Amino acid sequence: MGWKTPKFDYVNGYKIVELEGPTFKVFDGDRQIGEEFPYSGEAAAYANSLPKLDTGSRRDKT
DSSP: OOOOOOEEEEETTEEEEEETTTEEEEEETTEEEEEEESSHHHHHHHHHHSOOOOTTTTSOOO
């Protein structure tokens, strides 16, 4: 298998990254928040349970 670019999405201002496994991690900037999740829905629910972030300065524009 070749190298895979991680997929990501934003929920409630937090970045959710899908890594191989698949494993989903929630990030506040460069800092991982919480544990690793086996499903994207669990990671999204966790991000929604956190206080909303101001995404103006943190979100990638690319």
